[in-house]
Ligand SMILES: NC(=O)C1=CN([C@@H]2O[C@H](COP(=O)(O)OP(=O)(O)OC[C@H]3O[C@@H](n4cnc5c(N)ncnc54)[C@H](OP(=O)(O)O)[C@@H]3O)[C@@H](O)[C@H]2O)C=CC1
């Protein structure tokens with residue numbers, strides 16, 4: 001099917017001719033590592049308009065006063081819930097990349113959204129398309145391997161460990177293992193030094209490396225008798241997260257309620 005823009009004489013009476021209205025976007029954590037990149041990406045997009053930039057100590061009402069329709073949050077796990085609550089109260093949809101969400105926090109956000117049928121919130125631990133695909137591949141492969149461990153590797157200033165992506169990947173792998181009726185992993189969990197075997201996320205060991213020079217990387221290692229499968233994703237630049245963030249900003253107005261992960265926005 002081909003489409004063309006109607007000329008003024010073909011236009012229905014009362015229809016305004018011209019570009020569709022731009023989506024007004026506010027950024028929380030705007031001067032942070034991710035926020036800076038989001039500001040750049042929004043400014044470069046013809047269909048989006050940056051209307052507010054908020055950091056710690058700034059007046060959060062700025063985003064509402066500026067008429068933001070969508071807020072993007074890359075702040076800190078200890079402040080993100082207050083930000084989401086504020087936005088929902090103000091009928092502003094949210095695209096949240098900040099990490100630190102457990103089932104209880106997700107349920108709380110879903111509850112806040114119940115009386116707000118026009119507000120959407122998407123909470124995604126990773127907006128990188130490759131990272132999202134890695135999670136899906138790990139979920140698919142998990143049932144074929146008795147052993148799975150996850151190694152996540154990040155820049156030294158990361159605020160949390162393990163990463164939100166690694167925790168979500170481990171939970172998806174654990175769910176796939178349970179669904180397939182796999183017994184607990186056969187791998188020894190004893191460590192002679194505390195921490196040597198990593199963190200236990202629903203029976204999946206997660207190891208966190210922090211290293212100058214890295215950005216965001218993850219390996220999922222799976223083992224069976226005589227073979228291993230290694231899935232690896234590397235974000236070498238924070239630009240890698242931007243197509244996912246912009247997709248979420250454009251889509252969230254059409255997706256009321258809570259969405260966890262970007263998978264459904266990608267048709268996965
Ligand atoms: N989902 C994804 O794809 C990705 C998620 N992340 C996650 O995003 C989060 C941020 O990461 P990163 O950008 O590296 O962190 P930074 O520390 O670089 O940025 C956080 C920013 O948030 C600001 N901030 C702190 N408190 C508030 C507040 N109450 N309101 C508004 N702004 C506030 C900070 O300001 P100040 O410095 O003045 O305190 C800072 O500018 C982390 O949870 C990280 O894991 C990161 C990359 C990708």
Ligand SMILES: O=C(O)C1=N[C@H](C(=O)O)C[C@H](O)C1
Pocket residue numbers: 099125126154158159162163164165166215216217
């Ligand atoms: O803090 C980061 O940098 C990142 N945080 C997210 C996470 O914790 O999973 C996403 C990505 O790994 C980068």
